[in-house]
Amino acid sequence: MCLIAERRVAFPAVKVRSVIEIERITPIPRTAPHIAGITALRSQALTVIDCRVALGFESRGDPVGSRAAVVDHEGHSYALVVDQAFDVVDALGDPERVPGGFGESWAEAAIGMVETASGPTLLIALETLIAGHQAQAA
Amino acid sequence: MDDLLADFVAETREMLEASGEEIVAWEADPSDKARLDTIFRFVHTVKGNCGFFDFPRLERLSHAAEDALADCRAGRRKPDRALVSAVLAIMDRIGQMNDAIEAGEDYPAGGDDALIEALQPNADSASLEEAPSTESDNAEGGTARTIRTAPVQRSIRLPVDLLDEVMKGVSDMVLARNDLARRLREAGEQPTIDGPFERLSAILADVRNATTRMRMQRLEHLFGALPRLVRDLAHELGKEVAVEFEGGDVELDREMVEMVRDPLTHIIRNAIDHGIEPPEKRREADKRETGLLKFAARQSGNRISLAISDDGRGIDIDRLEAKALAAGVYTRAELKRMDERQKRLLIFEPGLSTADSVSSVSGRGVGMDVVRANIEKVGGSIDVFSQPGEGTTFYLQLPLTLSIMPALTVESEGRLYALPRSYIEEIVFAQSRDVELAHAGERQLLTFRNRRVPCIALAHVLAGNETEPVDWPETTLVLIRLATDEIFALAVDRVHDHEDVVVKPIPPAIMETGIYAGTTLLDDGRPMMLLDVPNIARDCGMLEDLRARSESVVEEESAAPEKPSLPVMLFTGLDQRRRAVRLDLMQRIDTVEREAIDIEGARAQVVIEDRIFALAGHDDGPLPEGRCRLLRLSDGESEIALIVAEVLDAAQIDQDMRADGRDPRYAGVALLEGRPVPVIDAHRLFVEHGNPVSAEPAPARKVNAL
Numbered sequence: 001m002c003l004i005a006e007r008r009v010a011f012p013a014v015k016v017r018s019v020i021e022i023e024r025i026t027p028i029p030r031t032a033p034h035i036a037g038i039t040a041l042r043s044q045a046l047t048v049i050d051c052r053v054a055l056g057f058e059s060r061g062d063p064v065g066s067r068a069a070v071v072d073h074e075g076h077s078y079a080l081v082v083d084q085a086f087d088v089v090d091a092l093g094d095p096e097r098v099p100g101g102f103g104e105s106w107a108e109a110a111i112g113m114v115e116t117a118s119g120p121t122l123l124i125a126l127e128t129l130i131a132g133h134q135a136q137a138a
Numbered sequence: 139m140d141d142l143l144a145d146f147v148a149e150t151r152e153m154l155e156a157s158g159e160e161i162v163a164w165e166a167d168p169s170d171k172a173r174l175d176t177i178f179r180f181v182h183t184v185k186g187n188c189g190f191f192d193f194p195r196l197e198r199l200s201h202a203a204e205d206a207l208a209d210c211r212a213g214r215r216k217p218d219r220a221l222v223s224a225v226l227a228i229m230d231r232i233g234q235m236n237d238a239i240e241a242g243e244d245y246p247a248g249g250d251d252a253l254i255e256a257l258q259p260n261a262d263s264a265s266l267e268e269a270p271s272t273e274s275d276n277a278e279g280g281t282a283r284t285i286r287t288a289p290v291q292r293s294i295r296l297p298v299d300l301l302d303e304v305m306k307g308v309s310d311m312v313l314a315r316n317d318l319a320r321r322l323r324e325a326g327e328q329p330t331i332d333g334p335f336e337r338l339s340a341i342l343a344d345v346r347n348a349t350t351r352m353r354m355q356r357l358e359h360l361f362g363a364l365p366r367l368v369r370d371l372a373h374e375l376g377k378e379v380a381v382e383f384e385g386g387d388v389e390l391d392r393e394m395v396e397m398v399r400d401p402l403t404h405i406i407r408n409a410i411d412h413g414i415e416p417p418e419k420r421r422e423a424d425k426r427e428t429g430l431l432k433f434a435a436r437q438s439g440n441r442i443s444l445a446i447s448d449d450g451r452g453i454d455i456d457r458l459e460a461k462a463l464a465a466g467v468y469t470r471a472e473l474k475r476m477d478e479r480q481k482r483l484l485i486f487e488p489g490l491s492t493a494d495s496v497s498s499v500s501g502r503g504v505g506m507d508v509v510r511a512n513i514e515k516v517g518g519s520i521d522v523f524s525q526p527g528e529g530t531t532f533y534l535q536l537p538l539t540l541s542i543m544p545a546l547t548v549e550s551e552g553r554l555y556a557l558p559r560s561y562i563e564e565i566v567f568a569q570s571r572d573v574e575l576a577h578a579g580e581r582q583l584l585t586f587r588n589r590r591v592p593c594i595a596l597a598h599v600l601a602g603n604e605t606e607p608v609d610w611p612e613t614t615l616v617l618i619r620l621a622t623d624e625i626f627a628l629a630v631d632r633v634h635d636h637e638d639v640v641v642k643p644i645p646p647a648i649m650e651t652g653i654y655a656g657t658t659l660l661d662d663g664r665p666m667m668l669l670d671v672p673n674i675a676r677d678c679g680m681l682e683d684l685r686a687r688s689e690s691v692v693e694e695e696s697a698a699p700e701k702p703s704l705p706v707m708l709f710t711g712l713d714q715r716r717r718a719v720r721l722d723l724m725q726r727i728d729t730v731e732r733e734a735i736d737i738e739g740a741r742a743q744v745v746i747e748d749r750i751f752a753l754a755g756h757d758d759g760p761l762p763e764g765r766c767r768l769l770r771l772s773d774g775e776s777e778i779a780l781i782v783a784e785v786l787d788a789a790q791i792d793q794d795m796r797a798d799g800r801d802p803r804y805a806g807v808a809l810l811e812g813r814p815v816p817v818i819d820a821h822r823l824f825v826e827h828g829n830p831v832s833a834e835p836a837p838a839r840k841v842n843a844l
Contacts, residue, residue: 029600030651038665045657045665076645
């Protein structure tokens with residue numbers, strides 16, 4: 001459960017290895033805009049993804065000091081930079097579609113809406129974040 | 139012992155050990171079907187394997203046991219105690235023979251018939267009496283057992299994944315250690331911690347070395363599959379080809395073996411399809427009907443060279459040229475200017491295949507260009523040599539391992555990047571006197587040693603455009619030689635250091651940029667990107683540019699008189715005299731504070747970055763106040779620091795300089811710009827200063843002079 005672009009979103013907790021604070025980041029020139037760079041976590045290189053940019057929002061700038069969720073995807077490790085990270089919460093039910101959709105930016109990344117103890121939350125597909133916003137790639 | 143045979147012995151023993159329990163259980167209850175099945179499988183496997191090797195006695199024994207057991211399984215026969223002991227006796231015998239095979243001994247002959255006889259259902263007590271010749275077996279076996287005590291290298295088989303995991307763990311440990319080392323340095327000296335830490339470092343270095351060896355695989359494994367492949371291909375194409383191997387004991391990283399398998403297969407396809415002629419043509423050409431395909435592997439330093447040669451018709455260069463023309467890859471004029479070698483290398487151009495018709499064997503859309511790309515991807519290179527009518531040889535140069543790579547760290551815009559060292563030809567400073575910078579249109583050119591080399595700026599590559607002006611004279615130029623022998627210069631802000639880096643793969647999103655090949659961590663834990671040199675060259679159009687350029691180079695070179703020359707580094711000693719030292723010994727230039735130098739009588743040492751080096755050259759004059767310039771020299775085994783007043787420049791001198799026997803300090807005196815320059819006899823320095831490196835043990839690091 002975390003906050004991206006002032007919206008509550010959730011990643012499947014089983015996929016999140018840990019939550020870190022980005023200390024130092026090495027930018028990589030010429031990569032897609034949502035890739036903020038790489039950072040090291042215990043001698044392991046993580047690709048830092050700015051989730052705001054990946055979803056098509058404006059970046060909050062330098063991700064140093066931000067919280068990031070560390071996930072493994074297809075053999076590579078990523079750090080997903082979020083606005084804020086909260087606790088793990090239990091989803092009270094399966095992801096559902098919401099009539100009218102989630103809004104342009106969220107539509108492709110969202111698996112669906114889940115009810116939690118602290119209200120409805122969007123469940124985000126990691127693949128889409130890692131691949132970046134389609135409009136950006138085009 | 140043959141690896142396959144070793145596998146067989148190990149497998150047999152494993153199965154024997156595993157079935158030991160089963161046998162006991164079976165003995166207790168001969169009607170137990172599951173036990174019977176297990177034991178049947180054992181003798182069956184042994185029988186199958188024996189046929190593969192040439193062990194007639196083992197085969198006969200296991201065959202007999204298999205027959206008897208098969209009868210039991212089919213219900214034709216009821217297992218009884220007599221049968222159980224007879225089978226047991228045979229299994230014992232198999233175990234003993236297996237031991238004998240491992241020890242390379244002949245197992246004493248005889249006794250087999252009695253054992254087999256005992257299996258017969260009508261075996262009466264008489265033959266049963268005979269069957270327990272297990273006792274006499276034991277006597278015989280006794281000799282075999284004593285032989286067993288001969289030192290036989292035991293081996294176990296492990297899943298490869300586990301090995302990879304261990305290797306990854308060790309790499310991570312090295313990185314974690316580096317991180318810790320940095321923190322310890324920052325925290326200042328702590329004798330109680332530093333000692334154990336040093337010890338830990340040393341152990342880790344050993345472990346890392348051993349792990350690297352664990353992953354090594356003999357090339358035999360790769361070669362093993364080739365005779366069959368060659369036979370099948372030759373058969374399909376109606377040719378006769380014999381295979382010959384050399385250097386199968388050369389070891390290569392397992393991963394690397396996998397990486398070269400496909401390119402190698404393709405080269406073999408090519409050789410059999412295009413190289414080796416059909417038998418009748420070979421007869422006409424006065425050659426043996428059977429063509430020969432030869433594989434020779436050799437290890438040189440931290441690289442493996444692999445030569446694949448056939449004795450076929452050689453590369454048809456005229457046809458290659460025609461193809462290149464037809465495909466529009468080169469113009470007639472360009473082709474005309476190429477030398478033989480350049481023409482031969484056309485074979486690696488995309489879209490050129492010498493076969494007129496696409497056969498089922500080659501021409502499946504994978505060309506030699508893909509072979510080259512794949513070899514280059516693992517940091518290797520490929521070359522080809524061919525003699526019309528005599529044959530073709532492909533030379534592959536491969537690094538020993540994929541995961542640890544010698545690299546040069548360079549800086550651009552305040553960030554560090556790593557360049558694989560295998561590409562680097564030389565490093566020059568743009569300000570150096572030997573270097574001339576010129577513009578041709580928008581293209582920056584560098585003239586160095588009579589070669590005109592195109593330059594690209596790393597800053598431009600990284601920015602993705604060339605809008606930012608580059609202050610060329612302020613840059614350091616890294617001359618890069620691609621596998622195609624094309625050279626270009628990459629301008630960087632600064633060159634830092636040689637480092638052995640552990641390369642990790644990068645995610646696809648970063649791979650997409652096409653300028654990075656991997657990522658690695660610096661000692662201080664900062665990540666650093668490894669540049670994909672061939673791709674950058676391609677992106678910048680260097681391959682095209684160079685083609686036109688290389689012609690002018692060839693002409694210029696042939697115009698210059700051939701004179702063997704030796705690159706040297708010029709400097710002034712503390713006595714303000716000009717001297718030179720061979721450039722290939724130069725490691726780097728260091729600047730240290732005066733306090734770092736410690737001289738006491740005959741002992742002179744200097745501390746550079748927490749390592750102690752023997753100091754030379756301090757006898758020439760008074761030490762400078764404040765900062766001291768040092769040339770760090772290495773002969774590949776040890777390093778020494780030579781103190782100088784000023785570092786001048788790199789230069790070329792004649793190889794045959796005048797030897798001056800009177801001063802043992804100098805290897806000779808060279809003439810440079812009309813002035814004599816003594817060249818230091820560095821080997822004498824190394825001999826005098828013995829084994830001066832008290833560096834942390836880093837056996838994996840083999841420093842090659844650039």
